[in-house]
Amino acid sequence: MKRENLDKLKQECLECKKCPLGETRINIVFSDGNADTAKAILIGEAPGENEDKTGTPFVGRAGKLLNEFLKKAGISREKDLYIINTVKCRPPKNRVPTDTEKAACENYLLKQIEIINPEVMIFCGATALKSFYDKKIQISKIRGEVLELEIGGKKRKCIPIFHPSYLLRYHSLEEGSPRDLMLKDLTKIKNLIS
Numbered sequence: 001m002k003r004e005n006l007d008k009l010k011q012e013c014l015e016c017k018k019c020p021l022g023e024t025r026i027n028i029v030f031s032d033g034n035a036d037t038a039k040a041i042l043i044g045e046a047p048g049e050n051e052d053k054t055g056t057p058f059v060g061r062a063g064k065l066l067n068e069f070l071k072k073a074g075i076s077r078e079k080d081l082y083i084i085n086t087v088k089c090r091p092p093k094n095r096v097p098t099d100t101e102k103a104a105c106e107n108y109l110l111k112q113i114e115i116i117n118p119e120v121m122i123f124c125g126a127t128a129l130k131s132f133y134d135k136k137i138q139i140s141k142i143r144g145e146v147l148e149l150e151i152g153g154k155k156r157k158c159i160p161i162f163h164p165s166y167l168l169r170y171h172s173l174e175e176g177s178p179r180d181l182m183l184k185d186l187t188k189i190k191n192l193i194s
């Protein structure tokens with residue numbers, strides 16, 4: 001039933017022109033992961049060039065780094081996660097999606113959340129966080145906290161984490177560095193979903 005509902009939704013997205021991103025996209029980036037076994041939904045920002053070309057989220061440089069961190073934390077991308085973005089089409093030049101574009105695409109995202117119905121949601125980066133939480137909050141101030149938010153008709157545990165693109169700029173692994181904190185946050189998430 002899940003799969004059928006998601007397939008139907010994807011068909012809708014394939015024809016979607018509800019915002020200007022629909023005019024420039026190559027592919028709809030609908031989701032990755034496993035709808036049947038996912039324990040958490042991870043929400044990124046928006047598709048980039050590689051995602052637009054392949055139709056799959058987080059397959060470029062940031063995605064590869066995300067994969068490394070997930071592996072280190074013992075989270076299976078294929079089994080434990082269902083991965084989406086705040087918008088399904090690539091913003092030109094990888095700019096941040098606007099509030100209007102996010103609002104146009106939000107209904108698809110909420111339907112995916114309702115269908116998967118996860119206990120846990122991961123806001124990967126500031127754009128995802130701001131879509132569901134106080135726009136003024138800084139990701140570095142709130143990452144790793146477990147927020148109880150009502151999303152898609154149900155209270156869910158929502159954990160903001162850094163976006164992997166941010167981590168591409170910081171290589172240190174020392175205590176308290178962005179990469180150290182990312183691994184700690186993902187390990188916390190691993191424990192929440194185990």
Ligand code: SF4
Pocket residue numbers: 013016017018019020021022023028087088089101104105
């Ligand atoms: Fe439709 Fe979302 Fe793509 Fe905009 S970003 S055209 S709302 S699918």
Ligand code: URA
Pocket residue numbers: 044045046047048051056057058059060062063085
């Ligand atoms: N960055 C994102 O936020 N999402 C993707 O799918 C790829 C890169």
